[in-house]
Amino acid sequence: MFNIKGALGEIAAKVAAGQRLTREDGINLYQSNDLLAIGQMADQIRKNKHGHRTYFIVNRHINHTNICVNLCKLCAFGREADNPAAYQMTLDEMEARAAQSAGQNISEVHVVGGLNPELKLDYYVEMLQRIRRVLPGVIIQSLTAVEIDFLAREHSMTHREVLVALQNAGLDSLPGGGAEIFAPRVRELICPKKVAGDTWLTVHQTAHELGMRTNATMLYGHVETLEERVDHLLSLRELQDRTGGFLTFIPLAFHPQNTALEPLGLSGTTGYDDLKTLAIARLLLDNFDHIKSYWIMVGPKLAQVSLSFGVDDLDGTVVEEKITHDAGAQTEQAMTREQLVRLIKNAGYYPVQRDTLYNVVKEGL
Numbered sequence: 430m431f432n433i434k435g436a437l438g439e440i441a442a443k444v445a446a447g448q449r450l451t452r453e454d455g456i457n458l459y460q461s462n463d464l465l466a467i468g469q470m471a472d473q474i475r476k477n478k479h480g481h482r483t484y485f486i487v488n489r490h491i492n493h494t495n496i497c498v499n500l501c502k503l504c505a506f507g508r509e510a511d512n513p514a515a516y517q518m519t520l521d522e523m524e525a526r527a528a529q530s531a532g533q534n535i536s537e538v539h540v541v542g543g544l545n546p547e548l549k550l551d552y553y554v555e556m557l558q559r560i561r562r563v564l565p566g567v568i569i570q571s572l573t574a575v576e577i578d579f580l581a582r583e584h585s586m587t588h589r590e591v592l593v594a595l596q597n598a599g600l601d602s603l604p605g606g607g608a609e610i611f612a613p614r615v616r617e618l619i620c621p622k623k624v625a626g627d628t629w630l631t632v633h634q635t636a637h638e639l640g641m642r643t644n645a646t647m648l649y650g651h652v653e654t655l656e657e658r659v660d661h662l663l664s665l666r667e668l669q670d671r672t673g674g675f676l677t678f679i680p681l682a683f684h685p686q687n688t689a690l691e692p693l694g695l696s697g698t699t700g701y702d703d704l705k706t707l708a709i710a711r712l713l714l715d716n717f718d719h720i721k722s723y724w725i726m727v728g729p730k731l732a733q734v735s736l737s738f739g740v741d742d743l744d745g746t747v748v749e750e751k752i753t754h755d756a757g758a759q760t761e762q763a764m765t766r767e768q769l770v771r772l773i774k775n776a777g778y779y780p781v782q783r784d785t786l787y788n789v790v791k792e793g794l
C-alpha cells in the first residue's frame with residue numbers, strides 16, 4: 430500500500446495491515462524526519478475512517494474567570510485575585526455572553542476558567558441552567574478535569590458527586606484541557622500545583638462511566654521529551670480501550686509569551702513539529718475516531734494543510750479566546766462558518782458541520 434522504505438518501512442507495513450503501533454514505533458516516528466511518509470500513513474488512516482469528510486462546529490468559548498490558585502508556569506491567562514487584570518464574570522454576565530449567540534444556530538458552548546475559590550458549585554450549577562435557558566438546544570462542554578477536581582476538593586465531595594450535580598444541571602461533556610503532559614517530571618516543571626496526570630485520567634474515566642463523552646489534549650513544545658509525548662498518547666489510548674468515552678484528541682501547541690517558562694528561551698512550536706504531532710497522534714490513537722487541529726493555536730493555514738496529515742476536524746468559530754491570546758497567539762479570535770467551509774473545500778475536502786458529539790448538523794455546504 431505504501432512505498433515507504435528504510436526506518437519507517439516496518440511501521441508502514443503495520444499500518445497497512447491495520448496493526449496497533451507500539452511505544453517504540455511512536456518514538457521511531459518522532460525521531461524520523463520523513464514528514465511526508467508519516468503524513469501519508471496518517472492520511473491513509475484518516476481516509477479509511479472518514480474519507481474526505483472534514484468536521485467543524487459553530488461554537489462559542491467563554492472564559493468566565495482568570496483568577497486561579499494554581500498559576501501554572503505554562504499559562505499566561507491565570508491571575509492572582511488582587512491583580513488589576515483579574516476578572517470573574519457574574520452569572521448575569523455569563524448569561525448575557527451566551528445570549529449573544531442566540532439565533533446563530535450555535536451547537537456548543539465551551540466554558541473553562543481558572544481555579545477561583547470564590548466560585549462554588551452553586552455558581553456552576555446556575556451557570557449551566559442559565560446557559561441552557563438562553564440556548565435551549567445547545568450542548569454544553571464545560572469545566573476541565575482540573576476544575577472538577579478543584580470543586581471536589583473545595584466541597585469535600587467525590588469527583589463522581591460533582592460530575593453528577595453538574596450533569597443534572599445540564600453539563601453534557603468535558604473539554605480536554607488540563608492534560609498537559611502526564612509525566613510527573615514535566616508537571617513538576619510546568620504546572621507543579623496542577624492535579625497529577627493519573628487524576629486527570631480518573632476524572633475522565635468517571636465522566637465516561639456517567640455516560641458523558643469527553644475530549645483529550647496534550648500540550649507539547651515546552652520541556653517534554655519525545656518519549657514523554659508518546660507515553661502521554663499511550664495513556665490516553667489505554668483509557669480509551671477501557672471506556673471508549675473520548676470523542677477527539679487535540680494536540681495543543683505551547684505558546685511561551687508572557688508565561689513563567691518564557692525566560693527559558695522557548696520559541697514556540699514549528700509548523701513541522703505541529704504536523705508531525707498531529708500525524709503521529711492519528712497513527713498511535715487508533716481507537717480515537719477524531720483528531721482535531723485547533724486553528725487558534727496552529728493558525729488557519731497550517732490547520733488546513735493538516736487535513737492531509739491525519740486531521741479530520743478543524744474545531745470551530747470559537748468567537749472569544751483568551752488563554753492562547755494572553756500567551757501571544759497571533760491568530761484571530763473568531764472564524765465565520767463560511768471561512769471554515771472555504772478552508773476545508775479549498776483543500777479538496779467535504780465540509781460537515783457537526784455538534785459536539787459529531788452528529789451531523791448540516792452537510793452539502
Ligand code: V47
Nearest residue numbers: 503504505604605606607644648681682683684756
Ligand atoms: O488547559 C494553557 C492549554 C488549555 C497555554 O476539548 C496553553 O475541544 C498553549 O483545552 N500555550 C485550554 N496552550 C484549551 C483547551 C481546548 C481548546 C480547544 C478545544 C478543546 C476541546 C480544548 O490550553 C489548557 C492548557 O492545556 N494552555 N496555556 C499556552 N501558554
